[in-house]
Amino acid sequence: MPLISTRALTKRYPGGITALDGLTVEIGEGVIGLVGANGAGKSTLIKILLGLLPATEGEATVLDLDTATHGARIRELVGYMPEHDCLPPDVSATEFVSHMARVSGLPSGAARERTADILRHVGLYEERYRPIGGYSTGMKQRVKLAQALVHDPKVLLLDEPTNGLDPAGRDEMLALIERIGRDFGMTAIVASHLLGEIERVADWLVAIDAGRLLRTAPLASFTERTGQLLVETEEGGEPLAQRLVGRGMQALADGRTVVVDIASAGDGAGEYAVYDAVRDEAVALNMALVRIEQRRHQLEDLFRTGGTDERVA
Amino acid sequence: MSASPEAAGTIYDIGYRHYDGPRLGRRGAVMAVVGAGLRAIFGLGRSGRSKVIPWGTLILATMPAIVAVAIRVLAGDLIELYSYDSYLWQIGALLPIFVAAQAPELVVNDIRHRVLPLYFSRPMSRFDYVAAKLGALSLALLSLTLLPVLVLFTGRVLAGDDVVGAISNEAGTLPAIVGTGLIHALVLASLGLAICSLAARRAYAAGAVLAVFLIGSVVGEILAEAGGFADVAPFLNPLAIMDGTRQWLFGGSVAESPVRAADVPLALYGLATLAVTLGAWAVLAFRYRRISV
Known part of the structure; x- marks a missing residue:
């Protein structure tokens, strides 16, 4: 049973831009690399899967739930890390992540506990009590990842998670993603235009180009x-x-x-x-x-x- | 979840733990945003500096009522208690200050720093988000628009010799007290949030809120004194519009309010209040629909 499946999924934005063009794909468990050039439709696919954008045609299901009708339920079980900056500067990581845990539906006690756990897992220690505004890019990316993980989602959608990181930061972020797939038992969909990075963490690839499926196969078969x-x-x-x-x-x-x-x-x-x-x-x-x-x-x-x-x- | 009985003080990696407790869904999400909003408004869990304005205005708004009630209870008929009708008008200036200082906190940073996609990718819709913020600000405003008048009410009841009789005497005023407080809180919150949602920074938002309340009332006064425009004056001042609505619904005029000088049917104020509120909601709907995720 695939965790995620789309059927003839098409998204046309007003103004005539076709972001997805009849995309049909099934995605199973593991760390999945969603690869394609900038503008290939990766972010659009993620937003449709989250139920944030309606599809123009076709349908998509996540965990057997229809994105068009069960968006709220899906968003309870999915974690999302956007590509862009999305953190308020004047609150601490602890405060922010536990607030986001509660917005995901966790009771306050569980939110506090899981925030402490998750911040430790992503490698934020003493600095988590300081305002986020003073963090390095690498630390901010960790907070972004933490808020996506804190409610223990079944599926993680990561949009260009190494964006803006220096080489050391990239290595650390990729190691974290690898660990999430291996030890946390979550399915992580990692959208990236950097094939070299995806190669290091993914065990399955979905390649899209101009909104169409190019190929979906285990990573190994791409490098036969x-x-x-x-x-x-x-x-x-x-x-x-x-x-x-x-x-x-x-x-x-x-x-x-x-x-x-x-x-x-x-x-x-x-x-x-x-x-x-x-x-x-x-x-x-x-x-x-x-x-x-x-x-x-x-x-x-x-x-x-x-x-x-x-x-x- | 294997907690091995290690010696106290040993640090060990317990690995990743899954969560299988309750998930409160949309309702939990809304409650979380309302709760966090109230904490932000009153500066709870924040520096002392961010508590100054909310608690300062709350104390200033409630103090006259408390003092008057205390004197009345202790010294008997020495003074006349404030009337319910005029109390909100007397503390009126505090309301825009409270809104200007605290409403930007609720919405501006979420837009400016693009936090909204994180909310909308959780079990809450855009509508839920705006409703929760509006709820938080309205609830907070009730502490200014309802609490002091309830103190007065309690004072009146306790001041008499016959408390039971006083309760039945005064009970008739409760709908007016509660209704007026609710209307003021909701309208001020709607207007305040709508203005703030359009501002790029918190300081601009605060300035814009103050401007809307101050400029309207000053221009109104000038127009009224220049003569011939006394009928227009109250409609430029949101506080006067709400005072007129209060009179229309519950009666009782206020000497200092421009509503008294104007000669228009009171129902017009009700219409104006409705228009201001719906207009603010339309701005909010427009603003939040336009934000892409």
Whole structure:
């Protein structure tokens, strides 16, 4: 049973901008990366899932509840961390997060207890009693995450959670998200345009482009082997490539690297035959090898090549 | 949830704990916003400085009633107690000060610092949010518009020799007291919040509230004294509009109010009050519908 599903979901804003264009997708448990360029429709999808925006066409359900009719119930069970700044400067993190817990429907005692717990989990200690206005960007992002977590939601919607953070801050935020997925048993949907970050935390990816689903699959399948061998040499790969082609293989030199098509080594010869051939020719040329590895797809390929031929309807 | 019996003083990570207690939903959300609003208005849990104006105005508004009642009870007929009808008009200037100082606290920062999406992504709607803020400010204002008059009422009852008889004598005035207090609180809260919701900063909001009350009453007075405009004057001053409404509903005129100098049907004040309130609500609806999440 998917936690979230959309069917032919379309959102057109007044003024003719189509943010979502017939998006149909099912999302299960885990840390889900929602990837796409800026303007691909990620934030719009999140707001429809929260019941904050009505869809123009189609439908969406969260935890089996229809976003159009059960928005309030959904918002009780979902945590949302917006992309933009959203914290009042003149109250402390403790005061703010426990207030937000109560607005989520928690009784005051539970709100206080969970606020203390959650602020500790996100790594805010003594500073939580000071006004938020004096916090660093990293600390503010932690407060934003804390207010999304404090009511123990089943699903967490994080919109560009590493926005504005320095590299160390990014690492810490990503580690937190990873921990939420692993130890807190929550499903976290992380919208981001930074593939390198998503790669580090997500175990499933939903890629959208121009409001349409590009592909949804486990992260691993986005970075599958390409069936090519990448050979890096010390001095330049041209002579090696020529000798491999001379053996009837498909090999292409590009500067110091040579890309060899594994299948071209002959029927059923397999990758070991290619490894052997590369080794033998390198010895014959008296050439130094830096590394030999199976080439993998890069996540970026998805968007670089347009990826339209891989689209799942 | 495994709390192992470790030695006292040991710090250990108990891991993440899930919450399976009650969730109070929309009602809980509204109550939380009302409660937090009241705490903010009266500066509870905040610095002493933020308590000065709300508690100062509350004391100033209630003190005359308490003192008069005390003298009356102790010294008998030495003085005449204030009338219910005129009391709110006497403390009138305190009401805009209270609203100007405390209403911006409720709404301005939530808009300015974009906190609203965090509210609207919880089990409350935009309508619930505005209603909760309005409720908090109205309740707070009742401490000025109802409490002092209830003190007077209690004084009158206790001052007589025959308390039971006094209660039955005075009971007839309760609807007027409560009705007047409610109308003042709701209208002032609506107008105050509507003005504040349009301001970018708390200081501007406070200034705008004061301006609406002060400019109206000053211009009204000038017009009235210039002659010929005495009928218009009260309608420029929200406090006078409400005083006229009070007279229309419950009777009893106030000497200093511009309502006395004007010669218009009292029902017009009721209409004006309705128009001001609905207008304020329309502004609030417009303002909060436009905020994108």
